[in-house]
Amino acid sequence: MTAHGQVPTPAFMPVGSVGTVKGIDPEELQACGFRMLLCNAYHLLLRPGHHLIAERGGLHRFIGWSGAILTDSGGFQLVSLAGLSRVTDEGVWFKSHVDGALYHLTPERCIEVQRALGSDIMMVLDDCPPYPSPLERVREAVRRTTSWAQRCRLTSRASHQALFGIVQGGTNHELRRQSARELVAQEFDGYAVGGLSLGEDKSVMWAILESTLTELPDTHPRYLMGVGRPEDLVEGVWRGIDLFDCVMPTRHGRTGWLFTTTGRVLIKQAQYARDDAPIDPLCRCPVCRKYSRAYLRHLFLAREMLGVRLNTLHNLWYYGMLMEEIRAAITANRFAEFRAQFYAQRGGMMREETSITTGNGSPQPAGTMEREERT
């Protein structure tokens, strides 16, 4: 439950970093079943600025989205996008990737920005080193992330705004558990696992996630940041994850990589030139109900915006429906069966996945995201 409606979990959040999910209307996101968007405080701080958005009545109103919004702090973007960023215990100095202007982001300022945006869930500022990093750098990141989390925790925010901590620790099990314990001791409204899916093997990722989750209370939402593929959602839920975000459905849509119940369709391929079938005959999305692969291929080759839009819409619908099916399966207490069917439909991918699957088979009960009211 957020100030902007219930968010049934486990949930996937479409990514709308700068205040829009690329090419898609808010009404369409709702129709896909999404109740919470991810926006990015880093991007919105740089452009159009959080004060401007606050003056417009906050982010929800500015972008026309009536559902919930989680704002990422931008810890990850400071690594991946900002030029010449320099991290100290005080905060991060970085140059805007938009106009090169110099910014100083501290944990306190990070919360101020998210408070101005009015998001329902804020993320702490974390120190997210690239992968791989030397152990010393990872250790420093954990220490700093814990310290910054506390400073975020102590910065004033609106009473309806939840705050999540972010676990770091790279691919080191001990550091991950330590990071998780230190955050849990601070008592956040929810806990995110950051710094995964940065290039490490998937088997390593799942093992690290499992170590981390042993330290995170299942009474609080647990959020796997920036992950991932459809099978990652199934595997994450299997291990107890409640929240996901990833650019994959939108970014892949723009490159013509389409998700289906039986695997991917690369729409540019010549085999679809005269294919009158929809992207996925089992899909009931507005795109599959109306358009053929042949037309979508034509739009893709002609670099037409409508193609990008329809591809993205289909992929988001696929993700939305997948999460709906996952929630239904959990409610019916048949998630293990659902998971087996999921892989069986995709023919053979089960083997690839099962070899690295060591989950405990006990996903979080489906429900709505609850949190303790801040006092």
Next chain:
Amino acid sequence: MTAHGQVPTPAFMPVGSVGTVKGIDPEELQACGFRMLLCNAYHLLLRPGHHLIAERGGLHRFIGWSGAILTDSGGFQLVSLAGLSRVTDEGVWFKSHVDGALYHLTPERCIEVQRALGSDIMMVLDDCPPYPSPLERVREAVRRTTSWAQRCRLTSRASHQALFGIVQGGTNHELRRQSARELVAQEFDGYAVGGLSLGEDKSVMWAILESTLTELPDTHPRYLMGVGRPEDLVEGVWRGIDLFDCVMPTRHGRTGWLFTTTGRVLIKQAQYARDDAPIDPLCRCPVCRKYSRAYLRHLFLAREMLGVRLNTLHNLWYYGMLMEEIRAAITANRFAEFRAQFYAQRGGMMREETSITTGNGSPQPAGTMEREERT
């Protein structure tokens, strides 16, 4: 009346050259009030190919548009887009702007392509020289256009497909009237005026149009090709035009040039950064009902696809509503009053326009596009 529904006239056709109005869904075009699209035989011949579209069940089905479609022949595009085109009395040799392949388009082949596409209204292949061209070149274009029109007329097409002739003649009054007379003698289902708005003065354009219209029967639809601005629609209707097409609402949308009842809004301007008003407070389009100028400016500066889409949708809605108001004014026999109000709202543009206005004040009666059945 076409095989795909009635088209109330005077009408504006959005341009969907390659089989999509850039970024906009067919349902949205319907909601804007459009009942006929313009597609381009030249573009579709090159990609994905007319045979492929015919196999898919024709163009309407391929692109998911249940309304009417007029296909332009591509005479204009052969000048503006194709590299190394060479025009002879037999037809046009040109290299595809898509892949450089060599094509030979004759009047007969042009009709075959449009027959395969299954459009409701076909256009003859015309010889459209650039502006300015030497008088001899314009004279040759008129002779060739008349001859090609006859060859198009004699080429077999489906019984539901209408065929329009295209008047050429540059800015020479005598050649224009001659071209019109020669086409009328061949008895087409409608008559288009091509080769205008290519850079000549607007006053010249209107004078030429008026000369031409004296030779075109008002019992048949009269179509002013590639024109134009909102005021051009008003002025064209004033002179008796029934059909228009232009890339302006869509192309201007992409550049952030927005049409309003009181003039243009250039959304990138700093004055809109904190402007919570909709693009046009008098507009009831889905964009103006929901989004602020401030948000649209943000999307534009961030080069976000949603901004392009919303801007385009608003502009198309503006054009659709303008045509609806024009039709209502004609039906109520108060078009002269409407025209005066139109300019008054735009403050001062009346003067600019009236100085070149010499219309006869007798627009075509509003109605649906009727044509003689082919025998």
